[in-house]
Amino acid sequence: MRYMHKIRYYYSLVLTAVLVALANILCAQQDSSTAVKDTMPIIDYSQQDLPLLDNELQGTYEIGGINIVGAVNRDRNAIKSLAGFREGDKIQIPGTLIPKAIKSLWKLRLFEDVQIIAERFEGKVVFLQMILKERPVLSRYSYSGVKKSHHDDLNDIVNGVMSKGGIVTEDQKRLVTDKIKEHYMEKGKLDVEVKVKEVIDNTKKNTVRLEFEIDTKDRVKVEDIVINGNENISDRKVRKKMHNTKRKGTWFRKTKFIESGYEQDKKDVIIHYNKEGFRDAKIIKDTVYREVDGDIMVELDIKEGNRYFFRDIIWKGNSLYSDNQLTRVLGIDRGDIYNPELLENRLRFSQDGRDISSLFLDDGYLGFDVRPVEVAIENDSIDLEMRIFEGPQFVVDKVTIAGNDRTNEHVIRRELRTKPGQKFSRTDIMRSQRQIIGLGYFNPESLDIQTPVNQGRGTVDIAYTVEERPADQLELSAGYGGFNGLIGTLGVTFNNFSLANIRSRSSWSPLPQGDGQKLSLRAQSNSRFFRSYNFSLTEPWLGGKKPNSFTVGMVHSAFDYSTLGSGSLKITRGFVGLGTQLKWPDDFFVSNTTLNLERITLEDYDRGGFFVQENGRNIAIKEGSFNNFSLKQTFTRSSVSDPLYPRRGSRVSLSIQVTPPYSLFRGDDYYQLSEAEILQVEKDLTLEYGPAVPPTRAEILSEVQSIENAKKFEWLEYHKWRFDSEWYFNVYGKFVIAAKAKLGVLGTYNDEIGYSPFERFELGGDGLSNQSSGITGKDIISLRGYETSDLIQNRQGGATVYDKFTMELRYP
Structure with a gap:
């Protein structure tokens, strides 16, 4: 490029000299009184040094016009502004303004060549011409040699360097090529080849398209990792610490070589040696080479050194806590393996809160610092002096x-x-x-x-x-359930609702929010047999001074199968709850007390779901109105790191739900019908069946039994216990192990009354809603892979005892 500029410069210089000489000859032959010369000398200003001008042309001129040549994709007025002068401005010829304008345009990197020349002179007015050669503009780009699934990642790389409509430079093409190579090398494709081809796009003037030809080649595998010099730590353990570099193994384990990962692996190996007491361990040599088949061999030569142990630990500068107190918190004894990482954790920060810094930083000593100094190393033992700076209390x-x-x-x-x-x-x-x-x-x-x-x-x-994020939830779903037809659900939960601002029109966007209250509305129906409505409102800080949550809600569900001859089921429940954060045993504990009043109405309900046992037989409950008045007390301790995706911590809860023991206040036979009532039942059935086909004795006894069961359980009595525990462990990166245990027991006060046909447990479904089996009045315990109708115990009315244990490996 510079060579071409020099040719242009000398050509311009010679041409200018010839034209000036010719102009002088012509001027001498013409009348000197002519105001405008017929032939004008051309003065060329380029980015090179300016040639000397004839004294006759030197002076101050007014710019009469600026003609821009070669500007295809750039605004001409913008070019003039960037150049620094316009029509009517005064310029000195020769001077610094025009060379400065050329340099300004050149620095924009929008042009491959910039020239400013004087087209003609009219007295003290000069007309300039800008001759520009624009760099090509990118119209589009494409890839070849890779799957379409790779395009999104490649687009991110290209868009990070250049953009459509922007100029294309060699530096940009080279940078994109390097980044694409790095992208595939991080996937183990070390031999990847990338070529970029610039093609003129004829659809628009001065535009080009780029074609990236990518040949990823095969993944380069690590044939083996050879460890030399390790006498105390096995090859297997050393290789295990190399998380990013794995040798060939089973079919299920991918192997690849990444330079950055390999460098980190070498550091991790030394860190592991340090943890085992080998403070002087180092990798004295490592070799990476390619074999004939292209695979990689890795060799590490390790010098382990001696294994060291803690000996004496002395404290200096401590006045708030005694040496014994600090030593007890440190938890490192004489003879323990010298582990710098453990020492640092116990001094600075430990996940379990067992560290020296917590003692001081939790007591206001913000400037606290402790420095462990190795004061003696004898044979395999190290003496430490802990130098403490307590500082002032803040x-x-x-x-x-x-x-x-x-x-x-x-x-x-x-x-x-x-x-x-x-x-x-x-x-x-x-x-x-x-x-x-x-x-x-x-x-x-x-x-x-x-x-x-x-x-x-x-x-x-x-x-x-803080940074706000959407907290509200919208549930909108529809599905076809075969026999049940189209099932639709509409639900909305406002997790940051404001009841106080409900009368303020300016707060409705779309609803008043900001006070941390939770409003939940949900409706579900299949338009044929089922409909359900739910409402709840929670105030997390009742009174505004203590974290006492107050919840009120109502649920109504109705199943109407009367058109099919199977009767109907209706459940209406209202509840009020109060939650309190406890300070003992610690402030992770929360107490929740809920008062429930529920009414369950069955009208000739013949679809199963509710049973009682009599004489070893399951008797279906089909008719009656049942009242469930209960008090539920729950104690919960939660220390999870994140409510949406916990990575560590636990959540444990114990609950007991009880009803009044009604049977203790009335006789054992309160539900049994008298002889007169039985006769009346027989008369009613006869009237219903008609004289032609009177009811059988079995049908009469069944009807009597149904009425007696309805009386027996008119007011449900039971006590129900549940224990749930969840433990989360962050094992590696974002991988989390979740261990869960759940237990439940439904008890009775009176063996003569027996277990309640309601409030039992059913396993199966997703457990997100008690509609999983089409039946409410039960606790649905999720069990993946099974619907509630799959388990025989569910079809017999549910169980009174259950336990469930789960172990999950989770990844967000």
């Missing part, structure tokens, strides 16, 4: 909250454990962080906490910055 001054665009500040502030005037506490900050995330209104990844310190006042400010 008090919380201001607690600020930012970023809450929808949620009212008091909703966040009431969840915080950090209060102005309290001593600074790291544990309080961590707990406040967990509480904010637990609200579900904010993005956990964006939560930021800053602690600016005022050394002079001995105070610290705490600034919480």
